[in-house]
Amino acid sequence: MTVTWQNLADGVGLGAIYALMAVGIGLVFGVLRLVNFAYGQLVMAGAFALALAAEWGWPVWAGIVLCFAVVLALSVAMDYLVFRPLRGHSPAVMLVATFAVAFLLQNIALLWFGSLGKIASSLSTLNRPWVISGVEIRKIAIVAVIVAAVCLFALNQLLERTEIGLHMRAASMDFGTSRMLGVRANRVISFAVIISGVLAAVVAVMLTVQSPLVTPDFALTDTIVVLAGVVVGGLNRPIPATLGGFLIGFATGVLGGALPTTQSQYLPTFVFVAVIVVLLVRPRGLFDFSRTVERV
Amino acid sequence: MVDSLDVRYGGVHAVRDVSFSVAPGEIVGLIGPNGAGKSSTLHAIMGLAPATGSVRLGDAELVGRRPEDIARSGIALVPEGRRIFAELTVAQNLRLGLAGRQAHGGTKELYDGIHELFPIVHEFRNRQAGALSGGQQQQLAIARALVSEPEVLLLDEPSLGLAPSVVDVVFGALAAIKERGLAVLLVEQRAQRTVAAADRTHVLGGGELRLTLGPDDAADTEKLVGAYLS
Numbered sequence: 001m002t003v004t005w006q007n008l009a010d011g012v013g014l015g016a017i018y019a020l021m022a023v024g025i026g027l028v029f030g031v032l033r034l035v036n037f038a039y040g041q042l043v044m045a046g047a048f049a050l051a052l053a054a055e056w057g058w059p060v061w062a063g064i065v066l067c068f069a070v071v072l073a074l075s076v077a078m079d080y081l082v083f084r085p086l087r088g089h090s091p092a093v094m095l096v097a098t099f100a101v102a103f104l105l106q107n108i109a110l111l112w113f114g115s116l117g118k119i120a121s122s123l124s125t126l127n128r129p130w131v132i133s134g135v136e137i138r139k140i141a142i143v144a145v146i147v148a149a150v151c152l153f154a155l156n157q158l159l160e161r162t163e164i165g166l167h168m169r170a171a172s173m174d175f176g177t178s179r180m181l182g183v184r185a186n187r188v189i190s191f192a193v194i195i196s197g198v199l200a201a202v203v204a205v206m207l208t209v210q211s212p213l214v215t216p217d218f219a220l221t222d223t224i225v226v227l228a229g230v231v232v233g234g235l236n237r238p239i240p241a242t243l244g245g246f247l248i249g250f251a252t253g254v255l256g257g258a259l260p261t262t263q264s265q266y267l268p269t270f271v272f273v274a275v276i277v278v279l280l281v282r283p284r285g286l287f288d289f290s291r292t293v294e295r296v
Numbered sequence: 297m298v299d300s301l302d303v304r305y306g307g308v309h310a311v312r313d314v315s316f317s318v319a320p321g322e323i324v325g326l327i328g329p330n331g332a333g334k335s336s337t338l339h340a341i342m343g344l345a346p347a348t349g350s351v352r353l354g355d356a357e358l359v360g361r362r363p364e365d366i367a368r369s370g371i372a373l374v375p376e377g378r379r380i381f382a383e384l385t386v387a388q389n390l391r392l393g394l395a396g397r398q399a400h401g402g403t404k405e406l407y408d409g410i411h412e413l414f415p416i417v418h419e420f421r422n423r424q425a426g427a428l429s430g431g432q433q434q435q436l437a438i439a440r441a442l443v444s445e446p447e448v449l450l451l452d453e454p455s456l457g458l459a460p461s462v463v464d465v466v467f468g469a470l471a472a473i474k475e476r477g478l479a480v481l482l483v484e485q486r487a488q489r490t491v492a493a494a495d496r497t498h499v500l501g502g503g504e505l506r507l508t509l510g511p512d513d514a515a516d517t518e519k520l521v522g523a524y525l526s
Contacts, residue, residue: 163391170381170392177379180342182367182396182444 003258005135011253013141015246016148017206021226022245023155024199026238027192030172032083033091035235037098039200040223041105042078046071046204047214048109051118060122068201074105075197079190087189109216117215120208127209140209151202152242155195164191172238221268225252228275234285243287248275301349303336303503310336311347312503318448318479323470325490325497326483329524333503334483335376338450341481342366342373353448367396372441376452378433380440382426386417389425389436393443406443413469414439431462438469448479455486467493487520499523 021039028036049070053063082101086094126143129136159165164187170178171188179185207219226245233244248271255267278286303311311333318324326334340347343363351358358366367373372393381389390410394403411418414435420428425436434454441449451470455463463486470493474480484490491497492514499507507523514520 163394166384166388166391167395169384173381173383174379176344176363177375177381178392178395179363180344180367180373180375180379181392181440182364183392184364184395185362 003254006137007254007257009135009137009141010257011250013138013144014210014253014256015248015250016144017203017210018222018226018229018249018252019242019246020148020151020199021203021222022230022233022242023152023238024196024203025223025226025230026235026241027168027196027199029230029235029241030238031168031175031189031192032087032094033175034083034094034098035227036196037095037223037227038078038102038105039196040219041102041109042071042074042197042200043204043207043219043223044109044214044216045074045105046201047120047208047218048113048118050122050204050208051120051214054120054122055118063120063122064205067204068198071201071204072194072197075193075200076190079193083189083193084186087185106216106220113214113216115215117213117218119212120214121212123205123209124212140206143209144206147202147206151199158195164188168192225249225268225271228272232275232278232285233287237285237287240285240287244285247286297350297352298337298341299350299352301337301340301347301351303333303340303345303347305336305346310345310503311340313349314500314503314505316498316505318481320447320479321474321477323474323480323482323494325494326481326500327485327487327490327497327524328500328506332500334500335452336503337500338373338452338481338483341450342371344373364395367444368398370398370447371450372396372444372446372448373450374434374437374441374452374454376456378430378437380425380428380433380436382424384425385422386425386428386436387421389440390417390421390443393440396444396446399445406445410439410442413442413472431458431465434458434462434466435469438466438473442473446478448481449473450481450483452483453485454482455484455489463489487524488514488517491520 025036025039028034046067049067050063053066078101082097086097126140127138129138130142159169167178167183167188168191171183207222208214225248229244229248230241232248234240251274252267252271255270256264259267297317299315301311301314314337316324326337328334336345339345341351341358343358343361343366347359349359353370356369358369381392416432417436417439420432425433428436438454454466458466467489470480470482482490482494491509492511494511497509498505499509509523
C-alpha cells in the first residue's frame, strides 16, 4: 500500500464533502435529537435531479437549481409530514420513522429510474486534474475544499451573528428552556431542516462529480460512513461532529486510493474497525474535550 | 388569575383545584413542603405541565397553549436551577430573553434598566455564562426573564443554593421589580423570608391550597410551622 499526494488530496476532498454531510446531520440532531437516516436519500434525490437535467440537455446551472429545489422541497415535506407530527414521541419512534422515509424514497427512485440508474455527467470536467508543483490533483478535490470552507464559514456566521442562529444554538443546548423563553420551536426546526437540505444539495452536486452513476442507493454508504464519523467525532457537539465527518472521509479517501485493487473490498472493514476502536477508547467521541462541571 | 387548576402526571394528582390571583405591583408567595405542588403550579401556568382549569392573563386563556406562545403573551419563568445557557455569553443569554418580547425597538433603555438592577450582567456581558458563580447566574436568569418585558414574573426557588448575602440581593431585586409594576409569583422554600416579602403567601400541601398568610405572619413562627404541618 502506497500513499501518494494524489491520495491525500482525494482524501481531503472527500473529507470536506463528508464534513458537510456531518454538519447537515448534526444540525437536525441538535434541535430534534434525531439522527435522520433519510439524509442520504435527500442527496440521492438531488443527484437524480442533476442526472435528469443532464439528460434533458439543461445547462449546468439549471441542473444545480433543480437539484436544490428538489432537495429543499423534500426536506420541507419531511419536516411537515414526519418530523412535526412525531415530535414529542420517543426517539426510537422518530428513528424508525426516518428509516421508513429512507426506504420509501429509495423505492420510489427504484420504481421511477430502475436499478441501473442514470448518469449525471454535466460536471465531469471537474474530475480532470490540475498539476500543482508536479502533483496531479483532481479539480473536484480543490473545489470540494473551497465549497466546504465557504459553506462552513457562512453557517458559522449565521449561527453566531443572527437571531435565528442564536435561537438554533440555544435550542440545540436546551430545547425546553428555549421554548420557555419564547423561541418558536417549529421555526427553529424548520430552519435547521432547510439548512440541512441546502447542505444535502451541495453534497449531491459534489458527489455526482466523484461518482456520476446515480442509482437508488446513491450516497447510502456515504451516509452510513458519515454517521459513524459523526459518532466518532462527538454527536452532541457540532464542531467535533464536523471534524469526525472530515476525518472519516479523509481516511476513506486515502485508503480507497492507496489500497491495491484486490484489497479495496476490505475498505469498509478497515474503516469500521477503526470506528469501533475509537469508540471503545473514547466513548464520548474523539474530539469532544468538554467536561461537565457543575457549581455547588 | 388561576382558577380551579389541576395538574396530573399519569396517576399522580400533583395540583388539586388551586385558585389564586396576582395583580400588577404585587408579590404573591407559594410555599409548602417538597411535593406540595408549588413547581407544578408554575409549570402549569407556563404550559410546561399538563393542566386543566383556567389560567388567564387579562382576557387571554393560557391553558392548552404552547410554552413559547405563553412566553410571548407576557409571562416569564425563572426556572429552578436557573437553566442558563452555560456555553453562551452573558450578553447572548440576555438576547435570548428578547424572543419572548412583543415590543420592537427601545432595547437600549430596556437593557439600561436591567443593568441598573443587576450590574454584574453588564460587567460580565462578554463572559461565558457557565463561568459565573451561582448567585451571578441567578441574577442573569432573572435579568433574562425581565428582557421579555413580562407582565407576570414567575420565580421557582430563586434562592436555592445561594449564600445568604446573595439571597439578600435576589430579594432586594424582587422588591425593585415589584416597584416597577410587575406581578410576581414567587415559589420558595424560605418560608419566613417569602411571607415577609410577599403581599400574601399561599401555603400548599398535597397539591391543595391550605392557608393564606400575610406579611404580619412572618414573625409568627408557630403559625408558619403549623401551616407546613397542617
